[in-house]
Amino acid sequence: MSDWSEVTRPIPVPNALTQPFWDAAKQGVLALQRCQSCGHFQHPPYPTCVNCISIDLQFEAVAGKGAIYAYSIMYHAGDKRFAPAIPYASIIVELDEAKGALLAGNLLDAPYTDAKVGRRVEVVFEPLNDEITLPQFRLAEGG
């Protein structure tokens, strides 16, 4: 199992588009940008809906359950801060209720060999500091 306790993660820097995502995560809520015209969820946030070009976008809370869409096993630390966790699984997750909105994260609390396309995962929240909490994933029931 990857040891994340010695990893000092880079701290994301919110901007005007992503601030609501980070504000929600700090409260333990996964909120994604949703088009109010056509209902499409998208992530990362954009100024317009990628489906219908509407600018009527709001952040809405989602349950945070989904499946691994793709993954990569990291055997080398391009960023030396991640070296203590090598090897580890970086995963892309497609949420059940937000098809097309793909979230990147790490598979926590499981051997990296458990990362497989289609496995069930759920969001967990990893506080990085007083301002930033990082949504991450762990295997879910049935995963």
Ligand SMILES: [Zn+2]
């Ligand atoms: Zn739309």
